[in-house]
Amino acid sequence: MRFVDEFRDPEIITKTAEEVRRLADPAKHYRLMEVCGGHTHAIYRFGLKDILPANIELIHGPGCPVCVLPMGRIDDGLAVAQEPNVIFAAFGDMMRVPGTQGSPLEHKARGIDVRIVYSPSDALKLARNNPEKHVMFFAIGFETTGPSTALTLMRARAEGIQNFSVFCNHVTIIPAIRAILDSPDMRLDAFIGPGHVSTVIGCRPYEWIAVNEGKPIVVSGFEPLDMLQSIVMILRQMRAGESKVENQYKRVVPWEGNRAALRAMAEVFELRPYFEWRGLGFISQSALRIRDEYAQWDTEQRFHVPGIRVTDPRAAQCGEVLKGVLKPAQCKLFGRECTPEHPIGALMVSTEGSCAAYHSYEHRKNLLTSIQTAA
Amino acid sequence: MCLAIPGKIIDIVHGTPTLGTVEVVGVRRKVDLGLLQDDMPVPGDWVLIHVGFAMSKISEADALDQMRMLAVLGEAEQAMQEVEGYGFEDPGLEGPKPGPGLEDLRTKPN
Amino acid sequence: MVRFRDPQIEMAHGAGGKASRKLVEGLFVPILSGALPQSLTDAAQVQINGAPMAITTDSFVVKPLRFPGGSIGELAVNGTMNDLAVSGAVGKALVTTFVLEEGLPTAVLEAEVRAMAEAAARAGVSIVGGDTKVVEHGKADKMYISTTGVGEMLSGVRIDAMSVRVGDKVILSGPIGDHGITILLARGDLDFEADLRSDTRCILPLVKALAKEAAPGIRWMRDPTRGGVATSLNELAHDCGLSITIFEEQLPVRDEVRGACELLGLDPLHIANEGQFLAVVAGEYADAAMNALTLAEGGDGARIIGEVREQPASAVLVTTKYGGSRIIDMLVGDPLPRIC
Numbered sequence: 001m002r003f004v005d006e007f008r009d010p011e012i013i014t015k016t017a018e019e020v021r022r023l024a025d026p027a028k029h030y031r032l033m034e035v036c037g038g039h040t041h042a043i044y045r046f047g048l049k050d051i052l053p054a055n056i057e058l059i060h061g062p063g064c065p066v067c068v069l070p071m072g073r074i075d076d077g078l079a080v081a082q083e084p085n086v087i088f089a090a091f092g093d094m095m096r097v098p099g100t101q102g103s104p105l106e107h108k109a110r111g112i113d114v115r116i117v118y119s120p121s122d123a124l125k126l127a128r129n130n131p132e133k134h135v136m137f138f139a140i141g142f143e144t145t146g147p148s149t150a151l152t153l154m155r156a157r158a159e160g161i162q163n164f165s166v167f168c169n170h171v172t173i174i175p176a177i178r179a180i181l182d183s184p185d186m187r188l189d190a191f192i193g194p195g196h197v198s199t200v201i202g203c204r205p206y207e208w209i210a211v212n213e214g215k216p217i218v219v220s221g222f223e224p225l226d227m228l229q230s231i232v233m234i235l236r237q238m239r240a241g242e243s244k245v246e247n248q249y250k251r252v253v254p255w256e257g258n259r260a261a262l263r264a265m266a267e268v269f270e271l272r273p274y275f276e277w278r279g280l281g282f283i284s285q286s287a288l289r290i291r292d293e294y295a296q297w298d299t300e301q302r303f304h305v306p307g308i309r310v311t312d313p314r315a316a317q318c319g320e321v322l323k324g325v326l327k328p329a330q331c332k333l334f335g336r337e338c339t340p341e342h343p344i345g346a347l348m349v350s351t352e353g354s355c356a357a358y359h360s361y362e363h364r365k366n367l368l369t370s371i372q373t374a375a
Numbered sequence: 376m377c378l379a380i381p382g383k384i385i386d387i388v389h390g391t392p393t394l395g396t397v398e399v400v401g402v403r404r405k406v407d408l409g410l411l412q413d414d415m416p417v418p419g420d421w422v423l424i425h426v427g428f429a430m431s432k433i434s435e436a437d438a439l440d441q442m443r444m445l446a447v448l449g450e451a452e453q454a455m456q457e458v459e460g461y462g463f464e465d466p467g468l469e470g471p472k473p474g475p476g477l478e479d480l481r482t483k484p485n
Numbered sequence: 486m487v488r489f490r491d492p493q494i495e496m497a498h499g500a501g502g503k504a505s506r507k508l509v510e511g512l513f514v515p516i517l518s519g520a521l522p523q524s525l526t527d528a529a530q531v532q533i534n535g536a537p538m539a540i541t542t543d544s545f546v547v548k549p550l551r552f553p554g555g556s557i558g559e560l561a562v563n564g565t566m567n568d569l570a571v572s573g574a575v576g577k578a579l580v581t582t583f584v585l586e587e588g589l590p591t592a593v594l595e596a597e598v599r600a601m602a603e604a605a606a607r608a609g610v611s612i613v614g615g616d617t618k619v620v621e622h623g624k625a626d627k628m629y630i631s632t633t634g635v636g637e638m639l640s641g642v643r644i645d646a647m648s649v650r651v652g653d654k655v656i657l658s659g660p661i662g663d664h665g666i667t668i669l670l671a672r673g674d675l676d677f678e679a680d681l682r683s684d685t686r687c688i689l690p691l692v693k694a695l696a697k698e699a700a701p702g703i704r705w706m707r708d709p710t711r712g713g714v715a716t717s718l719n720e721l722a723h724d725c726g727l728s729i730t731i732f733e734e735q736l737p738v739r740d741e742v743r744g745a746c747e748l749l750g751l752d753p754l755h756i757a758n759e760g761q762f763l764a765v766v767a768g769e770y771a772d773a774a775m776n777a778l779t780l781a782e783g784g785d786g787a788r789i790i791g792e793v794r795e796q797p798a799s800a801v802l803v804t805t806k807y808g809g810s811r812i813i814d815m816l817v818g819d820p821l822p823r824i825c
Contacts, residue, residue, distance in 0.1 A: 047809025092821030119427025400744030
């Protein structure tokens with residue numbers, strides 16, 4: 001087993017898609033939210049919409065860490081990056097995200113030392129190898145990525161590495177889902193739960209969605225067969241009139257999550273009282289900051305961070321798209337002022353951002369359909 | 376929201392037990408195993424890798440169960456409907472056991 | 486009219502994708518050649534005293550200079566020969582320019598010059614002239630090589646995106662992504678290891694074999710270097726106004742390339758190649774073309790990877806056996822590893 005190819009078997013995919021069609025009541029319209037941007041990406045990457053019945057609508061959720069980061073945080077990070085002898089290290093995902101004065105890559109073009117890292121531990125390695133510089137790791141991500149940052153900080157402290165700090169933008173998924181469900185213009189039938197976040201937090205934190213909100217949620221893997229099977233499981237729950245938390249991604253996700261990862265996060269991070277999300281506004285207890293015990297490795301405590309707040313361009317409707325109220329193409333700027341080459345909103349930057357995914361993989365296909373329908 | 380890929384542990388770095396070499400279809404990288412310290416993987420185990428860290432052990436038994444479950448998908452339900460008529464009970468709760476794997480896929484809260 | 490509005494030059498403008506094309510079409514072509522040609526090709530065709538010939542130029546700035554499977558010197562010869570070959574021309578002579586950084590060890594330079602000589606001998610081309618510039622330490626990264634080549638047109642081969650028709654087949658000469666991933670790993674920043682080599686080679690023998698059996702059926706060729714197969718095919722789709730539909734399961738991709746792409750969130754279709762080419766051939770010549778390629782040395786990896794369809798117009802569509810499909814666009818900027 002390679003745990004990838006098996007879940008892309010065309011024959012079983014076709015069969016599973018048939019089962020979805022069989023279970024979906026043609027008289028009903030199903031609105032399922034995939035919380036995780038990785039799922040959004042997979043839906044487009046594998047062309048899953050082509051094989052799902054038209055009455056199953058997939059709504060893209062808030063689980064894209066790049067997309068939900070307000071522009072002011074990028075400006076703050078880049079402000080520190082301009083101090084002498086600072087190396088700005090971040091994942092490739094951040095590199096094209098626009099700040100008010102341009103993206104990290106544009107800053108690199110102007111001479112700022114910007115490095116792409118694959119892992120937080122690579123950023124720490126940069127610090128070890130460049131003792132005369134200060135390496136600032138611009139950390140993003142939900143609970144999947146948080147533990148890796150935490151463990152890296154623990155290692156930095158254990159080794160006594162002084163020239164390293166983390167600009168922490170880690171966020172947590174549950175408050176975001178709650179914000180979506182509290183949104184008055186949102187009507188959802190069920191959730192496809194975030195598989196990789198759940199390797200850390202487990203499946204319990206979703207129970208309120210099933211119990212209090214009465215919505216089925218199935219924690220799902222990212223291969224085509226995983227997602228189709230999750231939709232089958234959701235439809236079965238709905239047919240049975242049930243709402244419960246189910247784990248489709250058992251091969252990877254333990255029901256209780258990863259306790260060692262949670263311990264590492266608790267050691268290094270604490271909840272911020274509130275944090276601003278792009279498109280969703282301020283959400284209380286929805287993000288992590290570095291504990292005082294690790295203040296020495298906290299960019300925000302060690303450097304002067306301007307605390308810039310930027311409102312999104314008024315015409316951009318990122319918030320509505322992020323909440324699933326609007327489809328990407330319904331935004332006034334989509335495909336015109338805002339394109340993957342010149343993104344205005346963050347949703348157009350990350351390949352997980354629903355706008356970028358839609359623009360890259362689906363946009364022209366849909367134009368084609370509308371032309372054919374009109375003809 | 377997070378790209379994570381299955382890889383197989385091929386060795387543990389001598390002297391650094393929290394570091395393992397992982398192979399993903401022919402590509403090898405040192406991966407931090409520190410987040411699996413409660414249940415350390417050994418060479419031969421498959422783990423899920425995210426940003427250079429192993430996040431969880433992958434269960435081949437569960438993967439095989441899933442494949443078996445998918446193989447009997449639909450057939451099981453159809454068989455059930457023949458037995459029960461077109462009802463809206465959750466198929467598989469009662470009735471004949473449709474096949475190996477299904478049982479295990481049901482949610483066990485504890 | 487100059488339409489290029491980006492305020493500064495960034496790495497993306499040299500990455501071979503959308504940004505590069507915008508720079509060429511928006512700045513270079515309007516100022517240097519006036520009207521935009523119907524399609525931009527890898528080599529220009531000129532006539533001197535009635536004799537048609539092809540001319541092209543390319544610069545090489547690869548880092549590291551040496552990597553598994555090749556080196557900058559070898560690339561500098563093969564790259565220009567390949568640009569000529571996919572334009573239907575046999576490279577006859579090359580001239581070269583070296584930009585060297587002050588302090589470069591002579592041994593490094595000598596090794597690359599030798600690599601060029603060997604590659605030229607293999608490709609059957611003469612290096613007939615050159616120029617050397619040295620810049621201050623720190624103003625260049627060790628060495629850059631530029632080569633310019635002229636070639637004689639292969640008889641009976643006409644490369645023209647506008648001649649592409651619905652029903653034509655898209656042939657790819659072998660596995661994709663080897664070069665780009667090899668370089669990415671050779672830089673060492675990612676700490677990945679794989680037994681992978683760059684595919685750099687001169688593709689002229691394969692193009693000749695193809696032309697011998699299927700010349701009248703060849704509509705278009707391109708070597709999918711930076712920006713990968715997706716970018717080359719998007720340029721074709723854009724130029725001919727038709728759809729290039731690719732069958733995902735037919736794409737030859739080595740395990741190691743797939744593994745690295747999965748880990749880094751990259752698409753093999755966007756990764757650079759230095760020893761492959763794409764050919765669009767008329768449907769009735771597809772069998773002959775495939776026979777010719779697979780029998781030629783180094784052509785056993787050739788596959789029919791797709792076909793030309795009417796819709797979605799001006800776009801590249803990747804389809805799967807199970808019926809899912811996606812549009813694949815040109816690369817935007819450099820391929821960046823992602824974690825989301």
